Amino acid sequence: MKNLLxxxxxxxxxxxxAFPAAAQSYKIKYNFETDKSYLYDYTMTNKMTQEVxxxxxxxxxxxxxxxxxxxxxxxxxxxxxxxxxxDSATVKTSSPMGDTTMVMTDMLGKRIKLExxxxxxxxxxxxxxxxxxxxxNAQFNRxxxxxxxxxxxxxxxxxxxxxxxxxxxxxxxxxFINTSKNVYTLVGKESYKNYECLKITSVSExxxxxxxxxxxxxxxxxxxxxxxxxxxxxxxxGLLKEMVQNMELQFNLAGTGQQNIIIxxxxxxxxxxxxx
Amino acid sequence: MYKNILLLLFVSLLFFAGCTSSEIQTGxxxxxxxxxxxxxxxxxxxxxxxxxxxxxxLDTAAIFIxxxxxxxxxxxxxxSYFQRVKMGKxxxxxxxxxxxxxxxxxINYKIKTDFTPFEMTGNKEVNAPxxxxxxxxxxxxxxxNDYAGIDVKGKVVFVLRHEPEEDNPESIFDGKxxxxxxxxxxxxxxxxxxGAVGVMVIQDPLNHSMLNPRGFPWPSLSKLIPEDAxxxxxxxxxxxxxxxxxxxxxxxxxxxxxxxxxxEIQSSIDKDLKPASFEFxxxxxxxxxxxxxxxxxxxxxxxLLEGSDPELKEEVLVIGxxxxxxxxxxxxxxxxxxxxxxxxxNASGTSCLLSVAAALSKxxxxxxxxxxxxxxxxxxxxxxxxxxxxxxxxxxxxxxxxMLNLDMTGRNSIDSLFIEAADVSPELKEINExxxxxxxxxxxxSSNIGSGRSDHANFIxxxxxxxxxxxxxxxxxxxxxxxxxxxNYPKAVKVAKLVLRTAWQIANDNKKYSLIKK
Numbered sequence: 001m002k003n004l005l006x007x008x009x010x011x012x013x014x015x016x017x018a019f020p021a022a023a024q025s026y027k028i029k030y031n032f033e034t035d036k037s038y039l040y041d042y043t044m045t046n047k048m049t050q051e052v053x054x055x056x057x058x059x060x061x062x063x064x065x066x067x068x069x070x071x072x073x074x075x076x077x078x079x080x081x082x083x084x085x086x087d088s089a090t091v092k093t094s095s096p097m098g099d100t101t102m103v104m105t106d107m108l109g110k111r112i113k114l115e116x117x118x119x120x121x122x123x124x125x126x127x128x129x130x131x132x133x134x135x136x137n138a139q140f141n142r143x144x145x146x147x148x149x150x151x152x153x154x155x156x157x158x159x160x161x162x163x164x165x166x167x168x169x170x171x172x173x174x175x176f177i178n179t180s181k182n183v184y185t186l187v188g189k190e191s192y193k194n195y196e197c198l199k200i201t202s203v204s205e206x207x208x209x210x211x212x213x214x215x216x217x218x219x220x221x222x223x224x225x226x227x228x229x230x231x232x233x234x235x236x237x238g239l240l241k242e243m244v245q246n247m248e249l250q251f252n253l254a255g256t257g258q259q260n261i262i263i264x265x266x267x268x269x270x271x272x273x274x275x276x
Numbered sequence: 277m278y279k280n281i282l283l284l285l286f287v288s289l290l291f292f293a294g295c296t297s298s299e300i301q302t303g304x305x306x307x308x309x310x311x312x313x314x315x316x317x318x319x320x321x322x323x324x325x326x327x328x329x330x331x332x333x334l335d336t337a338a339i340f341i342x343x344x345x346x347x348x349x350x351x352x353x354x355x356s357y358f359q360r361v362k363m364g365k366x367x368x369x370x371x372x373x374x375x376x377x378x379x380x381x382x383i384n385y386k387i388k389t390d391f392t393p394f395e396m397t398g399n400k401e402v403n404a405p406x407x408x409x410x411x412x413x414x415x416x417x418x419x420x421n422d423y424a425g426i427d428v429k430g431k432v433v434f435v436l437r438h439e440p441e442e443d444n445p446e447s448i449f450d451g452k453x454x455x456x457x458x459x460x461x462x463x464x465x466x467x468x469x470x471g472a473v474g475v476m477v478i479q480d481p482l483n484h485s486m487l488n489p490r491g492f493p494w495p496s497l498s499k500l501i502p503e504d505a506x507x508x509x510x511x512x513x514x515x516x517x518x519x520x521x522x523x524x525x526x527x528x529x530x531x532x533x534x535x536x537x538x539x540e541i542q543s544s545i546d547k548d549l550k551p552a553s554f555e556f557x558x559x560x561x562x563x564x565x566x567x568x569x570x571x572x573x574x575x576x577x578x579x580l581l582e583g584s585d586p587e588l589k590e591e592v593l594v595i596g597x598x599x600x601x602x603x604x605x606x607x608x609x610x611x612x613x614x615x616x617x618x619x620x621x622n623a624s625g626t627s628c629l630l631s632v633a634a635a636l637s638k639x640x641x642x643x644x645x646x647x648x649x650x651x652x653x654x655x656x657x658x659x660x661x662x663x664x665x666x667x668x669x670x671x672x673x674x675x676x677x678x679m680l681n682l683d684m685t686g687r688n689s690i691d692s693l694f695i696e697a698a699d700v701s702p703e704l705k706e707i708n709e710x711x712x713x714x715x716x717x718x719x720x721x722s723s724n725i726g727s728g729r730s731d732h733a734n735f736i737x738x739x740x741x742x743x744x745x746x747x748x749x750x751x752x753x754x755x756x757x758x759x760x761x762x763x764n765y766p767k768a769v770k771v772a773k774l775v776l777r778t779a780w781q782i783a784n785d786n787k788k789y790s791l792i793k794k
Contacts, residue, residue, distance in 0.1 A: 055459045060452070094453075209500060215755060216605030216616065220500040226485055248485050252493035254505035258602035258616070258656070258754060260365075262493055262505050268484070 025154040026186065026198060029118040030147070031238025032071040032080045038239070039087070039276040040067040040145060047268045052261075057096055065089040067145050067273070075115060079123055082114045084143045112143045118238075120147040145273055147240060148184060148202065148231055157188040174212025176221060181205045184231075192232040197241055202229040208251055216257045223251020223265075245271045300780055303635035307772045309765040311634065315344075315627035316686070316768075319599065320619035320760045327618060328603025329363075329508070329654040329661075330574040337599050337626075341577040341651045344630050348637035350579030350649060353670045359576040361653055361664040362511040366395055367503075368494040369566030374476075374521060376406075376530060377560040383530055391521045392491025393565040394460060394477070395509075398517025401564035402474045406432045406531070407555045410545050411439055411480075412463040414470070415455075418448045422545075426553045429471035432561045434523075434531065435463050436480040440546045443483060448549070464520050474519040474563045478528050481535050482542045489524035508572060508657045512667050519565040531556055574600070574653040576661045578670060581636055583783065585644035592646045592671050593782050594740075595632060595775065596662065596731050597625035597682040598655030602754060613756040620750070620758050624686030626651055628745075628772040635776050643783030645677065652731050655683070662731035666738045678704055678782050678789055679742040681732035685771040686763040687750045692718040693771060694746040697732055701741035703789040704782070708743055711777035715770055722746075741791040743778070745771055 032038070044063040049056050066087040073081050089104040111128040125143070151161035163182045168175050187199040206225035211218070227247040234241050249267045318324075318340060324333035342357035353359075372393055374385040385391050410422035412435030420440070439458045441447035449455045456462050460477055467475050479487050495501040525535050532538045545552050577599070583589030601618030608614035617623070633649050636642075648671060654660030666673065678701070685693075698705035698721050712719055732742035747767060752758040 049454075051460075055456075055461055056454055058454045211500070213607055216602075216608075216614075218607060220502070220505075222498065222500045224486075224488075250486055250488070250490060252498070252501060254493070254495075254498075254501040256502060256505050257606060260505050260507050262495075262501060262507060264490060264493055266484075266486075 025156045026235055027154045028150040028186075028198060028200075028233060028235055029238055030080065030116065030120055030150075030240075031118070032069075032082065034071050034073050036071055038069040040069070041065075041272075041274045041276055042067050042144065043270075043272045045270045049266045051264045060094040062092045063089065065144065066276075069145065072113075079115045079117050082116055083111050083128070084114060084145065085109050085111045086144060114143055116147065119150045119152065121149050148200065148229075148233075148243065149182070151184070155186045157186050160185040169210075172212040172214045174210055176208060176210030176212070179207045180227075190232070192241055195232075195234050195241060196236070197232040198235050200231040200233060202227070202231065202245075204229070204247075206247070206249060208249070217255055217259065218257050219253060219255035221251055221253050223249055225249030225251075225267075239275060240273070241275050243271070243273045245269075247271070299639050299641050300777060303639045303776050303780070304773050306635040306638040307631045307769055307776065309769055311631055312627050312686075312763075312765050312768045312772070313760075315630050316619055316623045316763055316765075317760050319623035319626055320617040320758075322615050322617065324617075326603040326616040327599065327601040329600040329657050330572050331603060333603075334574055334600055334653060338575045338577050338651070338653070341599060341626065341630065342579070345577065345579030345633060345649060348579070348630075348633045350581055350633060350637075353578050353580055353648075357577055357579060359578055359665065359668070359670060360573055361576055361661050362571070362573050363508050363654060363657075363660055363664070364511055364572045365506040365570040366509060367506060367568045367570055368393065368496050369399070369568050371564060371566040373562065373564050374523070374527070375562040376527070377562070378530060379558045385523075385527060388489070388497045389524070390489055390527055391476075391523045392489045392494070392497065393567070394464075394520045394522065395492040395567075396461060396464060396517065397520040397565040397567060399566050400473075400517070400519050401562075402432060402519060403560060403562045404431050404473055405555060406434055406476070406559055406561045407472075407553065408434045408531075408541075409467075409553045410542075410551055411436045411457075412467060412475070413439060413457045414466050415449075415457050418457075420448070420549060422551045422553055423466070423470050424551050424553075426551070426555070428467070430473055431555070432474035432476060432563060433467050433470075433472045434476045434478070434556075435467070436542060437477055438480050438483070440549055442480070460520070464518070465515065468516055468518060472518065474561065475521070476527070476561070476563070477520065477522045478524075478538075479522070480542055481525075481528075481539045482546065487525040487528070487535065489522045489527075491522040508654070508660065510660050510664055511569065511571075512664065519563045521563065521565060531559065574661070576653055576665055577651040579633065579649045580671075581633070581642065581647040581649070583644050583646040584642040588644040588786055589646050591675050591677050592648045593779055594648045594650060594676055594679040594735065595629055595682070595779055596650045596652055596679060597629040598622050598652040598661060598731055599626040600653050600656055600661070602656050605756065616754065616756055617759050619760040619763055620687045620747075621684050621753065622655070622682075623760070624747075624763060624768055625682035625684060625745075628682045628685050628768055628775060631769075631772040632776045632779060635772070636779075643780060644786070645783040646671075647779060647783055648676075655731055659731055659734055662734040666734045673738055673740065676735070676740050679732055679735040679740050680775055680779060680782075681730055681735075681742060681744045682771070682775060683730040683744065683746060684753075685745055685747050686765070686768040687752075688748040688764065688767070690764055690767040690770065692720050692748075693767075693774070694720045694722050694744075694748055696722045696729070696744035696746060697736060697742050700736065700792045700794060701743055701789065702792065703787070704741050704743050704778075707781045707785075708774070708778045711781060712774055714777065715774045717770065717774065736791065739791055741789045745775060747771065
């Protein structure tokens, strides 16, 4: 009987210690400091597989970059004006044609101006130094870090919020529309590299659709994808400390003109952003 | 007497050498700028609308080339200057179904949601038991066989995509790189060899999160992909075809109990590299796939210069050039040039080929070996004309001693010329270098050996030594600006003369040439 009481007491203590943490709710928001630069180590590993007539070709690549985000100031509505650019970028590729390493000097220092709400939503985007839009580098006319968007409400551990995003990227005489439905879940508070951080997980469903035309070659792309992520957010300082995203995207590229082709492509990516 | 014999022999040799020298001179004299211009300006004219494969413009070019062959005294083969290259588009038919009867309960699956046929699928219906055969690989070189100890004859096989230990750098299957056993095509080939009547493929769930039944992205099942994006493919019966589909997670769950169960099995295969194949009990698969072949055949143009030696004439040198290009730009402004005339690619090579034929027709002495001239169609679609030829040769390939390929031979500096595949064809390289002494190019040897850049690659794959004559890349490549006015005609003349001289040497030789396999 005494033992049972002990167990019940112990259980109650465990629950009591757990409950306050679980019960605490958080208003999660960004808080960048004006004139301060934030540097993120960015690594993207990418496995791409193309299929042609039942045969597969694999292309592996790894991008290592340093992303710079500098806050210029605030708007009247309290949004942050951020300038993002790349300080360095190196790509290693491995393919059936051989292995190469490229330093992407053309991309360095090309600035994108963003107006970002305290929740991380992009309100406006302005390309200050454009990179010639081609299939290869269209994405570099976009910010190279996509900040997770936080909930408008206070969130308790275990609770989720959903963010729908639509982004259109102009490239090679066409437009590609990317959509994502992102469900974020606050896991709780955790110590991450000696900082007390909020741990957030994410699950996303992605679609891509679009068309473009280059030198008489007209093509369309359509596909779907899934992503999962883990985010460590220092809510006291309002800073993203680390974000890891794993993404799998299956899309089909179909072209008419000089060649008629339909190529199924699979991309499996891991993106890691770590605040320096 | 002996002295007289020697003298006679010497005089004879002088006479022969003089004859050969003057013969080749006669041939070379027939090749000139105006001849090249005549050919290139016609083949690259707007009226031929970019010579797409297939197209009326390509047919017109084929008739023109055949007429030239005839005028030059080349003979048809099998009474024709044309070889029909059977090609077309494979469209998904309307009768496709997949059903599983599990313990007497029938489950019908939906196309695209649960299963999608691959492009290599056959027009067949099968009703058969189903056998799980892991990755569907039998690779003796890796001492790995998913089919060991299991009979799949007359059965459908269920296979995982890719290969064991896909993400392990130490994997026996070439680390993280994919070997050819990873491809669906190879898995199907193995399944057919083992006697399977159908193949169900699933994305391997251990390494990939998306298990949707992707198969081939057929336009008829797609929202955006236009029907004309379907690629051309050759139609020759390379092998038997059986139904091949990719299935999704629901089908796997019905067969295995759950996707997690399949993951466990995959995990054990990866760990032990031992087969975990088994036949599903009380499961029957009903699988039918249907495709429709839309014929879009085109023609290779062939002309034979028969050899003069009673024995050596059975041997043949092939001189080839593709005469197709990429057609027209569909979306364009009214005031914009929209025709890809392909003057350099490859009206220039075709014209050099015609010039060599014309030159040989002017020469009184005919070469000992035969020379087969082939203008290939479909090169721009994937070397189709030459691939079809080597699979369906008009003269047995074992009698084909060498191949000289001309592709893009009219641009850049008159001083230099790229020769590709020379490193795998050493004797041909030597002959060509010797003949070049009279022509005067600086020959540039690319390291891009015999690879799939042009039609010679298909001959090399069949063990035939070859040389590829190429004047180099330029900014007008595959652009509407690749026009006859950009051609360096004196250079094209030099290329044709070099090919004539090299061909003459090969065709008067009696040696067999080697091909170095790399």
